[in-house]
Amino acid sequence: MTCKLSLATLDQAAATAAVPAYGRNSLTAGILHFGVGNFHRAHQAVYLDDLFNSGRDHDWAIVGAGMLPSDAAMRDKLGAQDYLTTVVEQDINRTAARVTGPMVDMLPVGDAAAIITALANPSIRIASLTITEGGYFIDAEGRFNPAHPAIFADSQNPDAPTTVFGLIIAGLKARRDKGIAPFTVMSCDNIPHNGKVTSNAVVGLARLSDPALADWIAQNVSFPNSMVDRITPATGTREIAFLRETFGIEDNWPVFCEEFKQWVMEDKFPTGRPALETVGVQFVPDVAPYELMKIRILNGGHAAIAYPAALLDIHFVHEAMEEPLVRNFLAKLERDEIIPVVPPVPDTNIDDYFKLIERRFSNPKIGDTIPRLAQDGSNRQPKFILPSTADRLRRGEDVVGLSLVSALWCRYFDGTTDSGSPIVFNDASADRLQAAARKAKTDPDAFLAFPDIFGDVAKSELFRKRFAHALKMLWEKGTRRTLELYLADQLAE
Template sequence: MSMIYYHYEGLEIRTGILHIGVGNFHRAHQQFYTNLVLNDDDQKDWGICGVCLLPSDERMVTGLRAQNLNYSLTVCGRSGEDEVYKIGSLRELIWGVEDPSAVIEKIADCSVRIISLTITEGGYNLDKETGEFILDHEKIQHDLKRPEVPATVFGFVAEGLRRRKIQNGAGVTILSCDNLQHNGNTAKKAFMTFIEAQDQELAAWAAEYVTFPNSMVDRITPATTPEDVERLNKRNGTNDLVPVYCEDFSQWVIEDQFIAGRPAWERVGVEFTRDVTAFENMKLSLLNASHTLLSYPAFLMGYRKVDQAMKDENLVKFIRIFMDVDSAPFVPAPENTDLEKYKETLIERFANPSVSDQVSRLCFDGISKFPVYIIPNLDKMIKEGKDLTRPAFLIASYRHYLKYKKDDRGDIFEIGEPWLTEKDKQLISSEDSLAFLELSAFKGVRLKDSQEFIQQYRRFVKDIKEVGVDSVLKSIIQ
């Protein structure tokens, strides 16, 4: 284990980035790269001001403030060798629950040239069926009518941009760092739809002075449990209230469309490109889709850690077949990328015992993940007459997970699905397994029109209930 420190206390680091959503992934990814680049003398204008908007952020805010906003990041090597970084790139931290006006003023500040986001896949408030921004949401309606006291990220950003337009007119880039295909386009649709509904003059200004580059982000970063905090501090000789740990692999590909400048992130491993589409498709179709494929069967089999699940030869074979047969035909390799090597590396990453990611984290918010990671390629598979065994088994497993909340061992668990609608809940509770195929997550494909899918899905629903996921999985891969 090696300790790597960057001593930024007392140095003239100025804030140039405002980030909304100071969670573990942001602290292991964007903060990591920025922390490295701040070491260069000509990059001192790119410190980060973190913004937390939720009441549940209190523990994070309190912990970071207690240690002068510094924290430790343990990068867990696949070889068993770890590196521990002291991250000092977080220069300011504002909690919107405590001081909403400070958030608005910071967005308006012309020294902020990038507003970045990790607000989760579901946080962009888009209808899963139509893809349109949901204007009639209660909190959105509040922000449209009372812009001076916002309740949503859209309201905060709009009010900050409005003041920015009046006070200095400085352009700004809004950079999504969420796991979404074309996340910049998604952010643009969400924010611009809101702004257009609230203030036409601001919308005209934003169309000229705000850019939304797409980006692809990749680094497995588990949630940090109290046991992890104790383990990391003991192992690293630290006393960190809010440590974070992650894998040694990291990738960030960004379209170079920054209207007001950007850090020289390319010096520390970030790749800039004209079009991020091929990188996005590779990651979402292979890494994220495979994570989703693994999650529900593994959890129902009783596995709670990803590396433990990856010791199960049947699960590993299942994932590899999915990558090779179901996903790879729809994944053109980006330039200078060896797709076979990429798939091999994914298996190594999933099995990394030093990271030991939680299977429950992979299961979380499936209703938002399926439309992004699974449904686009599944639609192509159906249209091209491909074998639907693995996606049918996955969706049958997902139904069992949501409906019965009990694994093969009989252990009862709670599900984490914050974006389920009332209609979704009714479809899950139905005894007719075909009703489940009308879930909002599957609106991008007409599953009930595929007789092959229905036949396999219904068989898997029945078999999983009768003999358990483990036995059904074995029958699939033989």
């Protein structure tokens, strides 16, 4: 017998899953969160659920907000179950379900006035974000792009914004005008220096229409940097059916994730924060070493294996790790080219960290997919792969493996796997990338002619040479043989 998840059925759900030890009526909102997706519900919301279960800080509940059609679908699904979420944590030897309840409401999607009003409420002391790497309007060098059409539109209509940053600015302006202390803006996205990047976007957009407000924000608003980590695949019918059949819970949009989670953050919250250190969050003076390690080794590792696995018709990440060529390619790339340009991290053995990453990627229960890793490469490659390439080039070191990653991405965008199966793209730049990838068969530089993606890396003669040779091998010999040549240290010959 199954139960449809809701506050009224928590007693039934408790037969197979952990449920909140606190009542919904004990919670009041202190955080407004943009981007109520799977990662947020498996990460920030789980930490808050742990905190609330301990009996603490019940004035830090979450109100959700969003502007996209996907946000509207999420609001409908979560609203129908009282904003509860079933989180299924899957380790190699363990599967457990828990119902989390730190979200108390989600505002009407696209209703700028309602969102701004909520942001102006003194009880909201943190505005947090998980809007994906592509949501920050930055170029290949990590700089804010004020010419983006969405940014330009908000600069012309600051009282009716359509971007998250325009909404944040309007909320801050309302608080300033009412003499209310500003909220802290906390990014939870996988971007190096995510707090600084968020600050650049907010202040940069404000400066386009109201320089005095921009100065006030720069002087008074805190944007702490943070590093977040938990592998969280997309939810599909497979996951919904598994939850129903295994735990007897009907959830409109459950979250499946690995057991491991990590959150490292700067302690810069002038108007207060929940006591997250009591539930495992690390507060440190400088997040940069932790985030660089994670983004280069974990996110870079995901970006590296996505395209060879896709070209070899591998669907799941753990299956990619079971293929010796892919697993060994990742290990060689990390140890030869990525890890050597990762600076030391306090109290951390980076080699042990990579071993942990290998284990996490190999978890067969997660069901993470290669198509998920391969999506949005035009945003992920410049953040997760190309910075390592740039660092090595600046140091005068070779980039055989990292150039191969870029060549694999190019080969992927031709549109078929090595077996001839069609590839379905999920990238805002798919059309231009595919056109360039096809030109690159005869002119490899054609794929590198995107300064917003490749930046100064494309100016390197060594990189262009290595890229062109790797791409030639992929077309002439195929993915499998090219990986074999790389592993035998013969690809550069």
